[in-house]
Amino acid sequence: MSSCPSCRASLLPGAATCPHCGALQPFDPALSLFAVLGLAAGFSLDPAELRKRVLERQQLLHPDRFAQADSAQQRQSLEWSTRINEAQAVLGDPLRRADYLFLQRFGHSALGEEMGSLRDPELLLREMERREALEDAVAIRDQAQLDRLRAEANTEEQELTERMAAAFAAPQEAQIARLLQEWQYLRKFLAEIDANEERWDYA
Amino acid sequence: MALLQIAEPGQSTAPHEHRLVVGIDLGTTHSLVATLRSGVPEVLRDEQDRYLLPSVVQYRADGSLSVGEEARASAAQDPHNTIASVKRLMGRGPEDLQTLAGELPYRLAASDGMLRLQTVQGEKSPVEVSAEILKVLRERAEASLGGKLMGAVITVPAYFDDAQRQATKDAARLADIKVLRLLAEPTAAAVAYGLDKGAEGLYAIYDLGGGTFDLSLLRLQKGVFEVLATAGDAALGGDDMDRCIAEQMLAQLADRAPSSPSWQRQVLLAARVIKERLSDAEEASVELQLPDGAKLDWHLRRDELESWIAPVIQRSFAPCRRALRDAKVRPEQIQGVVLVGGATRVPLLRRMVHEFFGQEPLADIDPDQVVALGAAIQADALAGNQQGDLLLMDVLPLSLGLETMGGLVEKIIPRNTPIPVAKAQEFTTFKDGQSAMSIHVLQGERDQVVDNRSLARFTLRGIPPMVAGAARIRVTFQVDADGLLAVSAEETSTGVRAEVQVKPSYGLDDAEITRMLREALEHGKEDVEARRLAEARVEAERVREALDAALAKDAALLDAPERAGVDAARARLLQALAGNSVEALKGAAEAVEKAAEVLVERRMNQAVRTAMAGHSIDEWSDK
Numbered sequence: 001m002s003s004c005p006s007c008r009a010s011l012l013p014g015a016a017t018c019p020h021c022g023a024l025q026p027f028d029p030a031l032s033l034f035a036v037l038g039l040a041a042g043f044s045l046d047p048a049e050l051r052k053r054v055l056e057r058q059q060l061l062h063p064d065r066f067a068q069a070d071s072a073q074q075r076q077s078l079e080w081s082t083r084i085n086e087a088q089a090v091l092g093d094p095l096r097r098a099d100y101l102f103l104q105r106f107g108h109s110a111l112g113e114e115m116g117s118l119r120d121p122e123l124l125l126r127e128m129e130r131r132e133a134l135e136d137a138v139a140i141r142d143q144a145q146l147d148r149l150r151a152e153a154n155t156e157e158q159e160l161t162e163r164m165a166a167a168f169a170a171p172q173e174a175q176i177a178r179l180l181q182e183w184q185y186l187r188k189f190l191a192e193i194d195a196n197e198e199r200w201d202y203a
Numbered sequence: 204m205a206l207l208q209i210a211e212p213g214q215s216t217a218p219h220e221h222r223l224v225v226g227i228d229l230g231t232t233h234s235l236v237a238t239l240r241s242g243v244p245e246v247l248r249d250e251q252d253r254y255l256l257p258s259v260v261q262y263r264a265d266g267s268l269s270v271g272e273e274a275r276a277s278a279a280q281d282p283h284n285t286i287a288s289v290k291r292l293m294g295r296g297p298e299d300l301q302t303l304a305g306e307l308p309y310r311l312a313a314s315d316g317m318l319r320l321q322t323v324q325g326e327k328s329p330v331e332v333s334a335e336i337l338k339v340l341r342e343r344a345e346a347s348l349g350g351k352l353m354g355a356v357i358t359v360p361a362y363f364d365d366a367q368r369q370a371t372k373d374a375a376r377l378a379d380i381k382v383l384r385l386l387a388e389p390t391a392a393a394v395a396y397g398l399d400k401g402a403e404g405l406y407a408i409y410d411l412g413g414g415t416f417d418l419s420l421l422r423l424q425k426g427v428f429e430v431l432a433t434a435g436d437a438a439l440g441g442d443d444m445d446r447c448i449a450e451q452m453l454a455q456l457a458d459r460a461p462s463s464p465s466w467q468r469q470v471l472l473a474a475r476v477i478k479e480r481l482s483d484a485e486e487a488s489v490e491l492q493l494p495d496g497a498k499l500d501w502h503l504r505r506d507e508l509e510s511w512i513a514p515v516i517q518r519s520f521a522p523c524r525r526a527l528r529d530a531k532v533r534p535e536q537i538q539g540v541v542l543v544g545g546a547t548r549v550p551l552l553r554r555m556v557h558e559f560f561g562q563e564p565l566a567d568i569d570p571d572q573v574v575a576l577g578a579a580i581q582a583d584a585l586a587g588n589q590q591g592d593l594l595l596m597d598v599l600p601l602s603l604g605l606e607t608m609g610g611l612v613e614k615i616i617p618r619n620t621p622i623p624v625a626k627a628q629e630f631t632t633f634k635d636g637q638s639a640m641s642i643h644v645l646q647g648e649r650d651q652v653v654d655n656r657s658l659a660r661f662t663l664r665g666i667p668p669m670v671a672g673a674a675r676i677r678v679t680f681q682v683d684a685d686g687l688l689a690v691s692a693e694e695t696s697t698g699v700r701a702e703v704q705v706k707p708s709y710g711l712d713d714a715e716i717t718r719m720l721r722e723a724l725e726h727g728k729e730d731v732e733a734r735r736l737a738e739a740r741v742e743a744e745r746v747r748e749a750l751d752a753a754l755a756k757d758a759a760l761l762d763a764p765e766r767a768g769v770d771a772a773r774a775r776l777l778q779a780l781a782g783n784s785v786e787a788l789k790g791a792a793e794a795v796e797k798a799a800e801v802l803v804e805r806r807m808n809q810a811v812r813t814a815m816a817g818h819s820i821d822e823w824s825d826k
Contacts, residue, residue: 067586085624198528
């Protein structure tokens with residue numbers, strides 16, 4: 001158990017401020033993203049609850065609250081606030097949340113460079129069909145078709161969220177890794193839709 | 204002097220513990236300053252009761268300068284030395300010279316990687332010009348608040364990049380203003396709007412200023428202002444409408460008036476005037492003086508004007524679509540669309556915005572004032588003057604990236620990421636024994652390095668010699684709550700802290716700021732004079748108010764000759780208030796105090812009598 005540098009009161013792990021004197025505590029980079037927000041680690045997460053926690057923490061720790069404080073406190077507040085935003089970004093996105101939990105549990109990421117290529121023939125086929133449809137829509141600048149492709153992908157993402165939640169009930173490395181990869185491909189596809197649409201804006 | 208301060212019962216004479224802070228809207232065409240008085244934000248006015256300060260600075264041949272209305276009036280006569288719309292040049296570099304030179308009538312030069320303006324007083328950087336505007340606003344604030352400013356919130360277009368934000372902060376530093384926070388203009392508008400109107404839900408802030416366009420989508424909820432996405436065009440504004448109109452005027456009058464800088468300036472001013480007139484009328488005209496001296500009434504109908512400026516307004520909708528997409532919001536989910544910026548007074552713009560968002564836009568708060576008012580509220584909260592729940596959460600407006608092989612950009616922090624934000628990236632060496640590495644940071648959305656803004660080049664030195672690929676250099680990019688970037692680096696396998704050499708691609712380095720501050724100190728005497736005058740004026744104003752209050756209540760306590768003496772002293776004070784002499788103000792204030800002594804004494808006696816009425820002397824002496 002650590003203690004508050006200004007009043008010596010003992011602190012719970014991960015406390016941002018001292019419950020006794022209210023002093024801002026140095027930021028601990030080892031704190032998990034769930035712990036930063038005082039949430040239990042797990043895939044199931046209510047977005048409203050996440051948002052409430054983020055706002056509560058930012059109300060307390062945002063640099064605007066330390067505009068008159070000394071530079072050390074301003075620095076600490078910046079670190080806390082940055083980490084809260086990171087927690088919101090990672091935990092608020094079910095894919096990144098799953099990836100983070102996977103990393104915590106199995107010690108490595110299933111995504112990124114280690115991901116490798118798609119081997120499942122069924123997934124591969126779907127991926128190819130989808131991309132062809134996108135290319136066709138882009139070629140003739142068909143906004144309606146683009147919107148349709150996006151809607152389909154969004155529905156699929158919804159299903160993946162449910163499958164992932166089920167998988168985390170009894171986590172198995174291979175199964176979750178596969179789901180993560182499938183999801184990552186879907187995300188790349190969604191990003192490509194956006195990128196194409198954006199190119200139209202700039203053209 | 205102290206005697207006039209006797210308070211009415213229940214009033215406090217304790218000095219205000221309020222910290223003097225303001226919000227400043229440093230605009231392309233106008234700037235203004237606002238503060239909170241008794242919890243209500245209000246704009247501060249000059250002696251002529253004007254609150255909009257034209258963002259124009261004239262450098263005169265005699266070494267003096269003028270800022271504001273006076274400078275603007277001289278623009279046509281002295282176009283090269285009268286700098287308007289300098290905000291367009293903030294944080295801009297040599298490669299912007301080409302595009303900007305055609306638009307602006309100044310003599311631009313590039314030196315030390317920075318744009319400069321050639322004036323009769325030598326080369327001036329945009330930062331220095333902006334600082335002159337900020338100084339006038341600081342002096343106005345200090346004169347009307349009667350004390351030294353503790354700090355200010357300065358607003359910037361949401362879409363300003365790092366270099367433009369840094370330049371704004373540098374200008375404040377030169378103007379001796381402590382920046383409490385750089386605040387995005389649409390966010391400031393949302394604060395003023397949300398707190399005043401009790402707005403909750405999803406709001407779009409459509410901010411078309413003189414030279415910049417921003418669209419921000421915010422979620423408002425009980426004092427929390429959360430920016431979901433922002434998009435904009437840092438080179439689109441009401442000025443562009445004026446320019447479209449001016450081009451038509453110049454073309455129509457080409458055979459009667461050969462092009463010259465001063466004729467162009469006159470036409471540009473006339474274009475603005477007729478645009479404003481056509482906001483209220485279907486037809487309008489403006490008087491022009493041709494170079495041969497002849498006068499001409501130039502006439503225009505609103506529908507003609509609208510056909511010229513529609514393409515300018517149309518340009519604002521691409522960023523609107525981008526912001527909606529980034530925030531994953533559909534127009535029908537938006538509770539309200541708030542208009543900000545003088546250019547949103549144009550009726551065609553309101554119609555087009557209405558059509559785009561499918562709802563009538565809101566403009567309940569004066570679109571010229573709303574940004575400064577919001578900044579004042581934020582400044583007050585940052586100063587700790589109020590215990591509120593106000594919380595502003597903003598985003599990074601443009602992606603940050605690094606140059607990679609082949610002149611391409613790899614994004615490290617995408618746009619619309621909530622700030623503050625940090626991202627660490629690992630790099631390694633590609634040669635044995637490599638001890639240095641250079642990193643190029645860019646901001647923007649495009650794939651090619653050349654299409655983005657170069658923010659800085661870093662050289663990491665002191666990497667311990669290792670075989671190629673063995674070194675692990677962790678570079679951390681931290682964006683703070685002002686949207687400003689800082690970089691640090693560390694070699695993680697050995698723990699050696701690599702030295703980071705920062706060379707901003709634009710903007711001033713510290714040495715340059717130090718030099719300018721030193722120069723400012725040499726000119727500091729004028730500033731001290733100005734402050735003394737401001738303080739004397741505030742004090743004289745206070746004496747006059749106290750006297751008037753006393754006379755309004757107890758004039759009957761004076762006989763005719765005494766009253767004549769007080770009135771004469773009061774007249775002298777009013778005269779001094781109209782002038783600019785510190786000595787006259789002080790002398791007149793003292794004369795009033797002296798003439799009013801008898802009144803003060805009698806009021807005091809009367810107050811004591813009233814208080815003691817019905818009590819015995821014993822009762823009082825016991826206490």
